[in-house]
Amino acid sequence: MSEKFPSLKLVPKVEAPQSAKDFKTDQEVRWCPGCGDYAILAAVQAFMPELGIRRENTVFVSGIGCSSRFPYYMNTYGVHSIHGRAPAIATGLASARRDLSVWVVTGDGDALSIGGNHLIHALRRNVNLKILLFNNRIYGLTKGQYSPTSEVGKITKSTPMGSLDAPFNPLSLAIGAEATFVARTIDSDRQHLQSVLRAAAEHEGTALVEIYQNCNIFNDGAFEVLKEPGTRDEALIRLEHGQPIRFGADRARGVFRGADGELTVGAVTAENESAVLVHDAHAAGPATAFALSRIADADTLHHTPIGVLREVRRPVYDELMAEQLDTATAERGPGDLATLLAGADTWTVD
Amino acid sequence: MTSQVDQSEAVDGSDGDEGRSGPGEGRSGPAVPVGPQHRGAKPIRRLDRVIIRFAGDSGDGMQLTGDRFTSETASFGNDLSTLPNFPAEIRAPAGTLPGVSSFQLHFADHDILTPGDAPNVLVAMNPAALKANLPDLPRGAEIIVNTDEFTKRALAKVGYGADPLEDGSLEAYHLHKVPLTTLTLEALKESGLARKDAERAKNMFALGLLSWMYHRPTHGTESFLRTKFAKKPLIAEANVSAFRAGWNFGETTESFAVSYEVPPAKLPPGRYRNISGNLALSYGLIAAARRSGLPLYLGSYPITPASDILHELSRHKNFGVRTFQAEDEIAGIGAALGAAFGGALGVTTTSGPGVALKSETIGLAVSLELPLLVVDIQRGGPSTGLPTKTEQADLLQAMFGRNGEAPVPIVAPATPAECFDAALEAARIAVTYRTPVFLLSDGYLANGSEPWRIPAVDELPAIEPDFATGPNREDGAFWPYLRDPQTLARPWAVPGTPGLEHRIGGIEKQDGTGNISYDPANHDFMVRTRQAKVDGIEVPDVVVDDPSGEARVLVLGWGSTYGPITAAVRRVRADGGEIAQVHLRNLNPFPANLGTVLRSYDKVIVPEMNLGQLALLLRAKYLVDAQSYNQVRGLPFKAAQLADVLWAAIGNLDEEDNR
Structure with a gap:
């Protein structure tokens, strides 16, 4: 039987099917009522049985922030670590234990601000990790300061006259950091969220999934334009590999490549229909995926692509690491401690 | 009478007489020449110990030369102790004082404890090396200089107004003027090498000469050179030729009238090898993994003087060792902790600046209560400090350097070879008690080396996960x-x-x-x-070394000061002084009997290469008047210096009694 989830090929499987209930813990969930995290948690708990792997071989690792409470609510192994360091801790775990399915749950502050360095290096190494980045464009747990994804001019407690720094685009950053899997989804769209989780779980290597998540206390409605029935069709671009990138009412709009190579959005007509860009998530070069990651209007979020922007194959770090151990053992035999300690140059005293 | 014998007497006045076989023997006896015997036409003199310092430019290969001489000496069976000393810059400006790199080796026919206070022999490859090292040389010491480098320009660069080789300023020493570069080029003129490449073999010429002077075996060095340069046979043969030419030069030239013999030491029976602290520590980690059945996982970021452990462990993947060179210090320990959560023996290696960055994760490990080894090879601080120099000023950082109440056990090896046992001990504590553990070594232990009795694998303690x-x-x-x-x-x-x-x-x-x-x-x-x-x-109780039971002064140390403190104690006792000694391997928790021991002496002296960190802890915990003696010069204590301190403490006590 071929592996449905190649990245989990070494993870022991369950005999009996599981349900979402199996992944719930007895802990009281302590997010604010109405927080987008609830929807993500429910979607993940409902998705996990699909993987068909043993709960005890699944680990959720998080940093610090609202999203990082996530592991307490998953009936698997879990570590709620320190601010920004979850990718580093998960890298150690995943590279030491290839029989585990390791998930990182993080937020925009945790992953992109204090933990930015670990995130980019995890991505370039391509460790077998699935990173769920809950992006609410605000600091929630510290009560409402602007985050590295907040729009310029954001009025918060720490920026009463507006924030000054330009935000990160997490997907552009990830593509620039040599990520092999980059996707985006939205907390409120369970079906889409789960389809992206599925694709991430199938991917061998590091998968970065940005999840737009509403903070109803400090940044309510940040992604409303992508959710409101009246605006979402025009604002959202749903990417599907191998399909022309079209969106809007009656799929009347599309993405085109201009003469200068840049991507533009325009009306699809009978004449230009064949020129609509066909989404190729597996393109070897990152240029088009990068351009797609930047096609949204930063202020209005119009033309926000969701789905898998990029998914390419590259050797997986933990696999290569294990191979080096095997190669060394094949070439030199399993290490003999007595021989090692003695070395080559000894003398004997009687 | 040769200069060497004079010099041995002179040196005995300033250096620890640490090694003389028993404390009862007089300390000022000369290194007795036995003989003269003759090898070929030249007399051979027998010495009980010698201290050699090789010094040159950073690019002159002095560390390699020292390492090779050490290997030859170890395989000959002498006891030995080494002190490499080099600048932090990879290639500091040529010919300058800051660019001088040196390697000191003390070897003897008996048990010794330190690399020695003052060299008997200095090999100076250029004027900078001479100038930087001359202050450490006792009168009568032997100096071998490469005269080819004593040009007007080179002399001026280090501020020599006149040529010290000619102006009589070195009259108190036994000076050998050898045109090392010219002789090397001469020896290699048929080698087919360009002049620049041929010139680089001059360190091997010097090594050959010294190997002749001290009757070192040569086979090891020749096969080492052939292996090292296996892919460049021309270079390999040139180095071997230069090495042999140096030997033959000693044999034939008249400027070296005598050679010296230092017979093998009588160490406890067993099979021995020479080992540096970082190598012993690496092997200790592998042994701990084997004895616990846990896979070893090292998460680390390169930092002097700890990087050697990362390099060494990376070579042993066939032991199931995973090494992860992280993006920073924080990720290094993070990965190690993640691996520990997954059931590995998680280790991170670093030095003080790295510990600062790892503090938060160490606190997490305290909270998670998972086994984790934090290896700190201490160096001079604060901040970047002195990367290549030694210090033991991270004790309080290891003890307290975290937010909240975050206790972490601390183990500190005393000698290079003891780094092996300390790694096993730290792993035992970490695994048994589910806690991060600090292993505090330092730059002196890391790079210094000594003979090590190779343990049998089944003698090693088992660790039960x-x-x-x-x-x-x-x-x-x-x-x-x-x-x-x-x-x-x-x-x-x-x-x-x-x-x-x-x-x-x-x-x-x-x-x-x-x-x-x-x-x-x-x-x-x-x-x-x-x-x-x-x-x-x-943790084991401390063992008090107080042979007469009459001592009123206790000297207590930890870590790498063991060698100089013990050498100083031997000196004091040899001169009739009563002194007790304790050396701490476990700094948190302290051994259970420590308080009783401290209180049973009238005076406690604590020498440390910091401003009194252990003394502070002892005073706080035991309310004893522990007195600090401190030095933070980036170099180990000298035995003579500490002996004076101990005598002063004994003397003060007598004065107080008479008051």
Whole structure:
């Protein structure tokens, strides 16, 4: 039987099917009522049985922030670590234990601000990790300061006259950091969220999934334009590999490549229909995926692509690491401690 | 009479007479020449010990030369101790004082403890090397200089107004003027090498000459050179030729009238090798992994003087060793902790600046109560400090350098070879008690080397991980913080174990269940319990070395000061002084009998390469008047210096009595 989830090929499987209930813990969930995290948690708990792997071989690792409470609510192994360091801790775990399915749950502050360095290096190494980045464009747990994804001019407690720094685009950053899997989804769209989780779980290597998540206390409605029935069709671009990138009412709009190579959005007509860009998530070069990651209007979020922007194959770090151990053992035999300690140059005293 | 014998007497006045076989023997006896015997036409003199210092430019290959001489000496069977000393810059400006790199080796026919206070022989490859090292040389010492480098320009560069080789300023020394570069080029004129490449073999010429002078075996160096340059046979043969030419030069030239013999030392029976601290520490980690059955996982970021451990462990993947060179210090320890959560022996290696960055993760490990080894090869601080120089000023950082009450056990090896045992001991504590453990070595131990009796594998202590395998509650539940009543260790349940799924984190946990708890009484209990766990770690009692039982002054040290302190103690005793000595390997918790021992002496002296960190801890914990003697020069103490300190302490006590 071929592996449905190649990245989990070494993870022991369950005999009996599981349900979402199996992944719930007895802990009281302590997010604010109405927080987008609830929807993500429910979607993940409902998705996990699909993987068909043993709960005890699944680990959720998080940093610090609202999203990082996530592991307490998953009936698997879990570590709620320190601010920004979850990718580093998960890298150690995943590279030491290839029989585990390791998930990182993080937020925009945790992953992109204090933990930015670990995130980019995890991505370039391509460790077998699935990173769920809950992006609410605000600091929630510290009560409402602007985050590295907040729009310029954001009025918060720490920026009463507006924030000054330009935000990160997490997907552009990830593509620039040599990520092999980059996707985006939205907390409120369970079906889409789960389809992206599925694709991430199938991917061998590091998968970065940005999840737009509403903070109803400090940044309510940040992604409303992508959710409101009246605006979402025009604002959202749903990417599907191998399909022309079209969106809007009656799929009347599309993405085109201009003469200068840049991507533009325009009306699809009978004449230009064949020129609509066909989404190729597996393109070897990152240029088009990068351009797609930047096609949204930063202020209005119009033309926000969701789905898998990029998914390419590259050797997986933990696999290569294990191979080096095997190669060394094949070439030199399993290490003999007595021989090692003695070395080559000894003398004997009687 | 040769200069060498004069010089041995002179040196004995300033250096520790540490090695002379028993404390009862007089300390000022000369290194007796036995003979002269003759090898060929030249007389051979017998010495009981010699200190050689090779010094040159950073690019002159002095560390390699020293290493090779050390290997030859080890395989000959002398006891030895080494002190490499080099600048932090890879290639400091040529010919300058800051660019001088040196390697000192002390070898003897008896048990010795330090690399020696003052060299008997200095090999100076250029004027900078002479100028930088001359102040350490006792009158009568032998100096071998490469005259080719004593040009007007080179002399001016280091501020020599006149040529010291000609102006009589070195009259107190026995000077050998050797045109090392010219002789090397001459020896290699048929080698086919360009002049620049040929010139680089001059360190091997010098090594050959010294090998002749001290009757060192040469086979090892020749095969080493052939292996090192296996891919460049021309270079390999040129180095061997230069090495042999140096030997033959000693044999034939008239400027070297005598050669010296230092017979092998009488060490306890066994099989020996020479080993540096970082190598011993690396082997200790591999041995700990083997003895515990845990896979070794090193998460590390390169930093002097710890990087050698990363390099060494990376070479042993066939032992199942995983090494991860992280993006920074924080990720290094993070990965090690993640691996530990997964059931590996997690290790991170670093120096003080790295420890600063790792502090938060060490605190997390304290809270998660997982085994983790934090290896700190201390160097001069603060900040970047002196990367290549030694210091022991991270003790309080290891002890207290975290937020909250975050106790961490500390183990500190005393000698390069002891780094092996210390790694095993640190792993035992970490695994048994589920706690991060600090292993505090330093730059002097890391790079210094000594003979090591190779232990049999089955003599090594076994370490029992004792993983949790099933529920620990009658109702079938698993509580991750239900402790072992003896050790207070919590269960180590690794992912993949069915039924033991649990979540842990850095937020305070409820005792037993491990659930998040903000309850005041629970926090107070957990803080005290974590402290009690560390306080209750079983460590061996200190052994007091007080042969007469009459001593009133106790000298107490920790870490790499063991060599110079012990050498100083031997000197004092040899001159009739009464002094007791204790050396601490366990700094947290302290051995149970330490308080009693401290209180049983009238005076306690604590020499440290910091401003009194151990003394501060002793005073706080035991309310004893421990007195500090401190030095932070980036170099180890000298035995003579410490002997004076000990005599002063004994003398002061006598004065107080007479008052």
